[in-house]
Amino acid sequence: MVSWNDFLFFALPALACWVVAAVLSLGGRRRLTACLLTACGLLVFGSYIALMWLALERPPLRTMGETRLWYSFFLPLTGLLTYCRWRYPWILSFSTLLSAVFIMVNLLKPEIHSKMLMPALQSPWFAPHVIVYMFAYATTGAAMVMSLWQLWRGQDMIEAVDGLTRVGLSFLTIGMLLGALWAKEAWGTYWTWDPKETWAAATWLCYLIYLHLRRGRPDAVQPALLWQVICFLCLQMCWWGINYLPAAQGASAHTYS
Numbered sequence: 001m002v003s004w005n006d007f008l009f010f011a012l013p014a015l016a017c018w019v020v021a022a023v024l025s026l027g028g029r030r031r032l033t034a035c036l037l038t039a040c041g042l043l044v045f046g047s048y049i050a051l052m053w054l055a056l057e058r059p060p061l062r063t064m065g066e067t068r069l070w071y072s073f074f075l076p077l078t079g080l081l082t083y084c085r086w087r088y089p090w091i092l093s094f095s096t097l098l099s100a101v102f103i104m105v106n107l108l109k110p111e112i113h114s115k116m117l118m119p120a121l122q123s124p125w126f127a128p129h130v131i132v133y134m135f136a137y138a139t140t141g142a143a144m145v146m147s148l149w150q151l152w153r154g155q156d157m158i159e160a161v162d163g164l165t166r167v168g169l170s171f172l173t174i175g176m177l178l179g180a181l182w183a184k185e186a187w188g189t190y191w192t193w194d195p196k197e198t199w200a201a202a203t204w205l206c207y208l209i210y211l212h213l214r215r216g217r218p219d220a221v222q223p224a225l226l227w228q229v230i231c232f233l234c235l236q237m238c239w240w241g242i243n244y245l246p247a248a249q250g251a252s253a254h255t256y257s
Contacts, residue, residue, distance in 0.1 A: 001055040002048065004110055010048035011072075011103045017041030018076050018096040025083060025092045038080045038092060045073050059127040064240065065109070067134060068102045074138035075099040078164070082142055086160045094145050125182035129175055136171035137239060139164045140207065144232035147225040158221055161228060162214055169207045176200060195245055199238035206231040 002010075021037035024030045049069055052060045060066040079095025082088065143164035146157050179200070180190040191197060210231055213224050 002051040003055060004052075007048065007110075008107065010044055011107070014041040014045035015096070015100055015103060017044065018092070018099065022093040022096045025089050028089055031083075031087075034092060035080060035084060038076055038083075042073065042077055042080070045076075049073060058121075059130070061127060061130040062121065065106050067130065068106050070131065070134040071138060072099045072102040072106070074135050075102075075141065078135075078138045078142045082160060082164065085163070086157070088146075088157060088160065090149075091142070091146075095142065098141065098145075123182050123185055125178050125185065129178040129182050132171050132178060133175040136168045136175055137235065139171065140168035140232060140235060143168060144228055147228040151222065151225050158214075158225070161225070162211070165207060165210055165228070169204070169211065172200075172204050172207065176204060195242045196238065199234070199242055203231070203234045203238045206234045 017037045018041045021034040021041070024034040024037070049060060052066075052069070060069055075095045075098050076092075079092045082091045082095075143161045146161045146164070149155060150157050150161070179197075183192070183197075184190045206227075210224060210227050213220065213227060217224075
């Protein structure tokens with residue numbers, strides 16, 4: 001069985017595949033090779049997540065370190081899908097860089113992973129809820145990076161931003177529905193306006209406003225891109241920023257320690 005000490009032996013080969021793929025994609029050639037290398041890295045990194053799941057006897061989704069594993073996995077996956085769909089040569093470089101940041105944080109701040117889960121987390125809705133949200137975070141993160149790139153360099157990629165936002169919002173919606181079912185099972189109610197839930201609703205509404213803005217005012221590209229950044233900042237509050245809010249200290253249903 002693997003442990004947290006084995007993370008390095010999976011993360012570095014996966015990262016090496018992603019780096020080589022990113023370099024190849026920047027050259028504008030060997031697209032197939034770049035895609036295959038990215039997929040190979042995903043297979044290696046995904047294997048570690050699967051083996052950790054078996055070793056912990058639960059999905060590795062409880063701690064911030066564990067959720068960073070999923071973000072490190074979904075970022076290159078989103079980069080690969082975006083590269084295959086829209087052919088932006090730099091997207092693999094950005095997804096690799098962001099994934100490397102999360103990998104390095106986990107290497108520098110290893111966490112002890114207990115096999116035990118609190119009763120509220122021992123639910124069949126727990127794993128799909130968090131995994132869906134992690135994929136939504138990765139796609140919306142890619143949309144934010146593309147928004148910043150267009151605002152800075154002026155390169156037109158609003159179509160990709162819109163596409164990724166639609167995918168991200170769809171998964172946010174599914175994640176919220178799964179979370180409501182989980183909450184009903186764990187706490188007896190679908191929604192409590194807990195700080196986490198409140199920010200999740202605010203994030204969902206922000207991305208919905210973005211799509212309505214793009215539909216209603218398709219020529220207002222720059223305001224939409226700026227709003228996209230605001231959406232992502234709201235998402236960060238939902239993901240980890242609420243941990244620093246006084247309202248979430250101790251009283252939050254999403255505090256599991």
